[in-house]
Structures are given as C-alpha cells and as structure tokens.
Amino acid sequence: MKIRSIDEVDLKGKQVLIRVDFNVPLDEQGNIADDTRIRSVLSTLNHALDEGAKVIIASHLGRPKGQRVEKYSLAPCARRLSRLLSKEVRLAPDCVGPEVEEMVQKMKPGDVLLLENLRFHKAETDNDAEFARALARLADVYINDGFAVAHRVNASVVAVTSFVKECCAGFLMKKELQAFSQVLENPGRPLVAILGGGKVADKVGAVSHLVDKADKVILGGAIAYTFLRAQGIDTGTSLVEGGLIPQAQQILQKAREKRVKLYLPVDCVVAQEKSPKAQTLLRPIQEIPDGWMALDIGPASVTLFSEVLENARTIVWNGPMGVYEMDPFSRGTFGLLRKVASSYAFTVLGGGDLDVAVHRTGEAYNISYISTGGGAFVALLEGNTLPAIKALMACEKGEA
Numbered sequence: 001m002k003i004r005s006i007d008e009v010d011l012k013g014k015q016v017l018i019r020v021d022f023n024v025p026l027d028e029q030g031n032i033a034d035d036t037r038i039r040s041v042l043s044t045l046n047h048a049l050d051e052g053a054k055v056i057i058a059s060h061l062g063r064p065k066g067q068r069v070e071k072y073s074l075a076p077c078a079r080r081l082s083r084l085l086s087k088e089v090r091l092a093p094d095c096v097g098p099e100v101e102e103m104v105q106k107m108k109p110g111d112v113l114l115l116e117n118l119r120f121h122k123a124e125t126d127n128d129a130e131f132a133r134a135l136a137r138l139a140d141v142y143i144n145d146g147f148a149v150a151h152r153v154n155a156s157v158v159a160v161t162s163f164v165k166e167c168c169a170g171f172l173m174k175k176e177l178q179a180f181s182q183v184l185e186n187p188g189r190p191l192v193a194i195l196g197g198g199k200v201a202d203k204v205g206a207v208s209h210l211v212d213k214a215d216k217v218i219l220g221g222a223i224a225y226t227f228l229r230a231q232g233i234d235t236g237t238s239l240v241e242g243g244l245i246p247q248a249q250q251i252l253q254k255a256r257e258k259r260v261k262l263y264l265p266v267d268c269v270v271a272q273e274k275s276p277k278a279q280t281l282l283r284p285i286q287e288i289p290d291g292w293m294a295l296d297i298g299p300a301s302v303t304l305f306s307e308v309l310e311n312a313r314t315i316v317w318n319g320p321m322g323v324y325e326m327d328p329f330s331r332g333t334f335g336l337l338r339k340v341a342s343s344y345a346f347t348v349l350g351g352g353d354l355d356v357a358v359h360r361t362g363e364a365y366n367i368s369y370i371s372t373g374g375g376a377f378v379a380l381l382e383g384n385t386l387p388a389i390k391a392l393m394a395c396e397k398g399e400a
Helices: 042-050 075-085 098-105 129-136 171-184 200-213 221-230 242-258 299-308 331-341 352-361 375-381 387-397
Strands: 015-019 054-058 112-114 141-144 166-169 191-195 216-219 261-263 267-271 280-284 293-297 314-318 346-350
Touching: 015 042, 042 054, 042 075, 042 171, 075 112, 141 387, 166 171, 166 387, 171 314, 171 346, 171 375, 191 200, 200 216, 200 221, 200 242, 200 375, 216 221, 216 299, 221 242, 242 261, 261 299, 267 299, 293 299, 293 331, 299 331, 314 375, 331 346, 331 352, 346 352
Parallel strands: 015 054, 015 141, 054 112, 141 166, 191 216, 191 314, 216 261, 314 346
Antiparallel strands: 267 280, 267 293
16 A cells, blocks of 8 residues: 655745645634644645645535535634644635636735635536546646545545546554554554444444454444344344344354354343433343343443453454434443553554544553544454555556
C-alpha cells in the first residue's frame, strides 16, 4: 500500500487541492462542538503553506443531499481554521464554477481558500466525472488527507484523480495507513481485536477477516447478540440481525477450526427500553428476561475481556460495548477503555463513538493511535483496499 506522500511532491507556487474531512459536529447554534478533525490536518496544511503553495481545501459537512442547505455551510470551519492557522481563510461561494475559478486564479502563494460544501452537489456522491473535472481545474496537485471518507466512491475522492497530473496522500492519511499496517500486516503478537457498536451488518465481514488475522477476538455491543443468538442463546429483545445468524455460525465454526479464541459477553445490563431513565437489571447472558434488551456488557464481562487483554502486544478496537452515551449503559465501554489505556500493547482505536468515549474517560493520551475514520476503519478491518487509495495508486502509475 505504498503511495506518495505530500513531502515527496514539489508544491512551490502550485495550486494544491487538499481533500479533507471537516464533517465536524455542530451545536444547536451552529458552532463547532469538536474541532478534532480540523486539527488533525493542520500538519498537512502548514506543510503546503511552508512550501509556498496556494492551498485550496475541499470538504463536505453533513448530508444536504445535493441541495444548498445553509446549516451545512462550511463557514464555521473557515472561521475556526483561520484561528488555528493564524491567517485568513476565505470561504468560496461554491466548490466549482467560474466564480470559484476566478478566486483561485487571484490567489498568491500562502493564500488559503476553503471551498463550500461539496455535497451541495449531488454529482459529488455520484462520483460524476464532469464535476470531478471541474474540481481538477482548480489544481496542479491533488492531495487526499480525508481518511474518514477514503471508503467513499465520491468525485472529490476517486474521479478527481483522473484529471490531475500529480496526486499524493497527506500526512494524516499516511499516519492512518501506517497504523493499520502495524496492526494488520506485521503486528506484535498476541493481536487482540475488539468489535462492538450497533451496525451489525457493517461489522460481520470485519469479524470474519479478523479471525484470519488476530489471535483473539472480543465481541461486544449489538454484534455480540447476533453471535450469541447464533449459539442458540435467547437474547430477549436485544438488537439481533436475524438474516446474519447463518454467517455468524460460519464465523464461529471458522474460529474453532483456526483455533482463534472468540470471546462473547457473559453478563449484561438489561432494560425494557433504551432510555437513561429506564429501570435496569444485571443478568447473566443466559438469563435475559423476556421483553428486556441488553444495552451494555456487565462487570463480569469487563473482567473477562480485561484478562483476555492482559498479555496482548497489539490491540485494535472499533465500536463501543453498549449505549455508552446513556449513563446506565456506559460502564462496560469505559471500563474496557481504561484497561486498554493501561496496556503496554500498541493500541489503535477507531470510530466516532469510540473516539468520543475515550476522550470522556480522559485516557486519549494513553492510546497509541486514535483513527479519524469510522467506515474507512471498518473497511480496512475487512481487508479491503480503500477506493481513495486505489485512486491515488492509479494516478501515480498514470492509469487514472
């Protein structure tokens, strides 16, 4: 997965289009609630500025579905980035078109222009070639530093590379890929993989691939209850993907054949509704009452999983152990996070929910690497090559 990075390309005086992910959370007043994703690309932006480039930044925000929706304007990101870079960041009125092209032509080395939300155009998510060509007209060099969208076949991620002569990865993309390489290609062993979260269908492929790669696999969150049901255990009204039970049974059999230890919760916190005010019970996994759902792993599961991690040299984790954002169902995720943070292993965590959770525990600085990707993180855990990386590699070879 070797691709050129920004420090291997001459940027002096060039128009450099940098695809980032500024899809940041906003509060009710439209202010940025967390600017982690903006800060994560500052090293790339500063390098381009130091090299004397004209920096044009492209991103999306939210899901405006091809319409101009003012609450999804990137204006708050332009203001925040101006403060972080200590220089003016102009916001273009659009991301393509004659007015934008004129603004770019008037730029001087060291200037920064943020294009308006790419997803105001349906052509972005359609990976439309003409839209990509219009973006490419703004650039001499294209840099992808948006790892969180690297799994998307979008015009600003994939098609644009066909129309720019030079393409490369930014420093954030490079760090993300290096972290995954250390986890999946040459890990210190034992390698322990932890998967949780609520999107069961999105994670089953990752579980299967990790059975091939890891020494031990821990399942929590909603995905665990599909696997428990696959073993014939009654899980009450817990979230279970019935259509995935046969696949879960195949994965369990595969783990047995490969002698890979696959661990599931042994107790859980249950409630009759997903609410912070709900009555809760702690029950062994085989004793979930009818009409009740499991919304977190219990203390015995935290202890078991902590013991599984005891001698790990590499830990990769995606997805929380329960509905951590509600206090009654947060103990499992937070307890296991503290164990991972205190480990001597190389630790890589990913996914927006888990990112928020680890910052709430105050343990972020004790994690080796926190990925900015959710879907892209899972795609790599599945063993897939990301569309963004394929596009960069094709551009490098002149195949785009």
